[in-house]
Amino acid sequence: MAFPDLGLRVRDVQDRIDAAQMRGGRGQTVRLIAVTKTHGPDAVNAAAACGVADVGENKVQEVLDKMQVVAAAVRWHFIGHLQRNKTKAAPHFALIHSLDSMRLADALQAAAAQHDRVQDVLVQVNVAGEEQKSGVAPAEVEALAAHIAGLPSLRVTGVMCMAPYTDDEVTLRHAFSGARAALGTVRAAGHGEAHELSMGMSNDYEVAVEEGATLVRLGTVLFGARN
């Protein structure tokens, strides 16, 4: 069987999430997204068998291929940069974490409307202003959120952020609390129901939960290093 110790790893992660919530959480519910990118469909099946029903992928073709062969009923999250010419695939995703421009919003609106569907999305914010990362600057969140409020087939359910890759807690907390502030901006800009904070990866999810994460996206800590 692939990933024989996945059950133990999931349990350990869940214990750490619980402990982080005891230390500093905000009473939120935390959902674990198993990031299965670069792994085969067996990783998705193994996650589902361990009770993890949310999986994250970052390449459109890769995830479409997996959807063809995975029978388990999982919710597919798109966590990578989404190109506008790939938005046809959007209706396959329970949640798109990476909405970062008005043009992409317009393309997703069109794709969702064509399928008579309301697409859930997160606004990705680049709190630390890292050039290699996607996401809008905190100062641009309000305008983007207001634009999306005029798009009837999109529903903004929260904010996503990737913190800088570091062990430095001050830097991490700055990024995560900046995402929390961006969520407040999104809510005030016409999305009063938005509540999700998608933040926290293998190296920083405990701090993220302390700062209010509701969705943590974990790959390495569950499936081992990617090659």
Ligand SMILES: *Cc1c(COP(=O)(O)O)cnc(C)c1O
């Ligand atoms: C790959 C990826 C993750 C998972 O990263 P790990 O460090 O392996 O946990 C989370 N979020 C995004 C956006 C990713 O691209």
